[in-house]
Amino acid sequence: AQKITQTQPGMFVQEKEAVTLDCTYDTSDQSYGLFWYKQPSSGEMIFLIYQGSYDEQNATEGRYSLNFQKARKSANLVISASQLGDSAMYFCAMREGMEYGNKLVFGAGTILRVKS
């Protein structure tokens, strides 16, 4: 079974508008972490935002926020005021309990294109 599902292979958004990238996850662990990474066309992996399973508040980092709905096992990334430089591939990832050695399991990614 897929541990991380990103159902949107590609998304378009108009510059300056907000966009939500979907991510659902599957785990039986109580303690886990959820991450979003950005991969621009240059290829590097850039950490954006983290949400812990016990965090009661949704994480925010500048224009990025994470809409965490634990009961629905979703961790959607919201990018506000989109910029042309936001065009990239976005990956959702999960780290389960420590017995898994701290590895990240990634989703298939969503390509975001920001239109001017």
Added chain:
Amino acid sequence: DTAVSQTPKYLVTQMGNDKSIKCEQNLGHDTMYWYKQDSKKFLKIMFSYNNKELIINETVPNRFSPKSPDKAHLNLHINSLELGDSAVYFCASSPLAGGPSIQYFGAGTRLSVL
């Protein structure tokens, strides 16, 4: 100063050759990783080392051998390269425990096997 640096950035080689990719981190992290990103952009863990000790080996062929001379370095050696080894290989590092344990990635090494 690059936090996680990998060399080389590009590697083109013939089938059957042996090659190495080097990784160094200056973040003082305990744990280092190798991930493989295939042609469909799917990322998967290969290995994880904590303080020079192997803690994850994710059913990777034994042609791949990681080596950690110290906790700041994790190199990947690949023997008898095959066409299917063509991919982007990412090194990453993180603190092992405490807090979010965020993994920071290097810029990747694009390996092309001809």
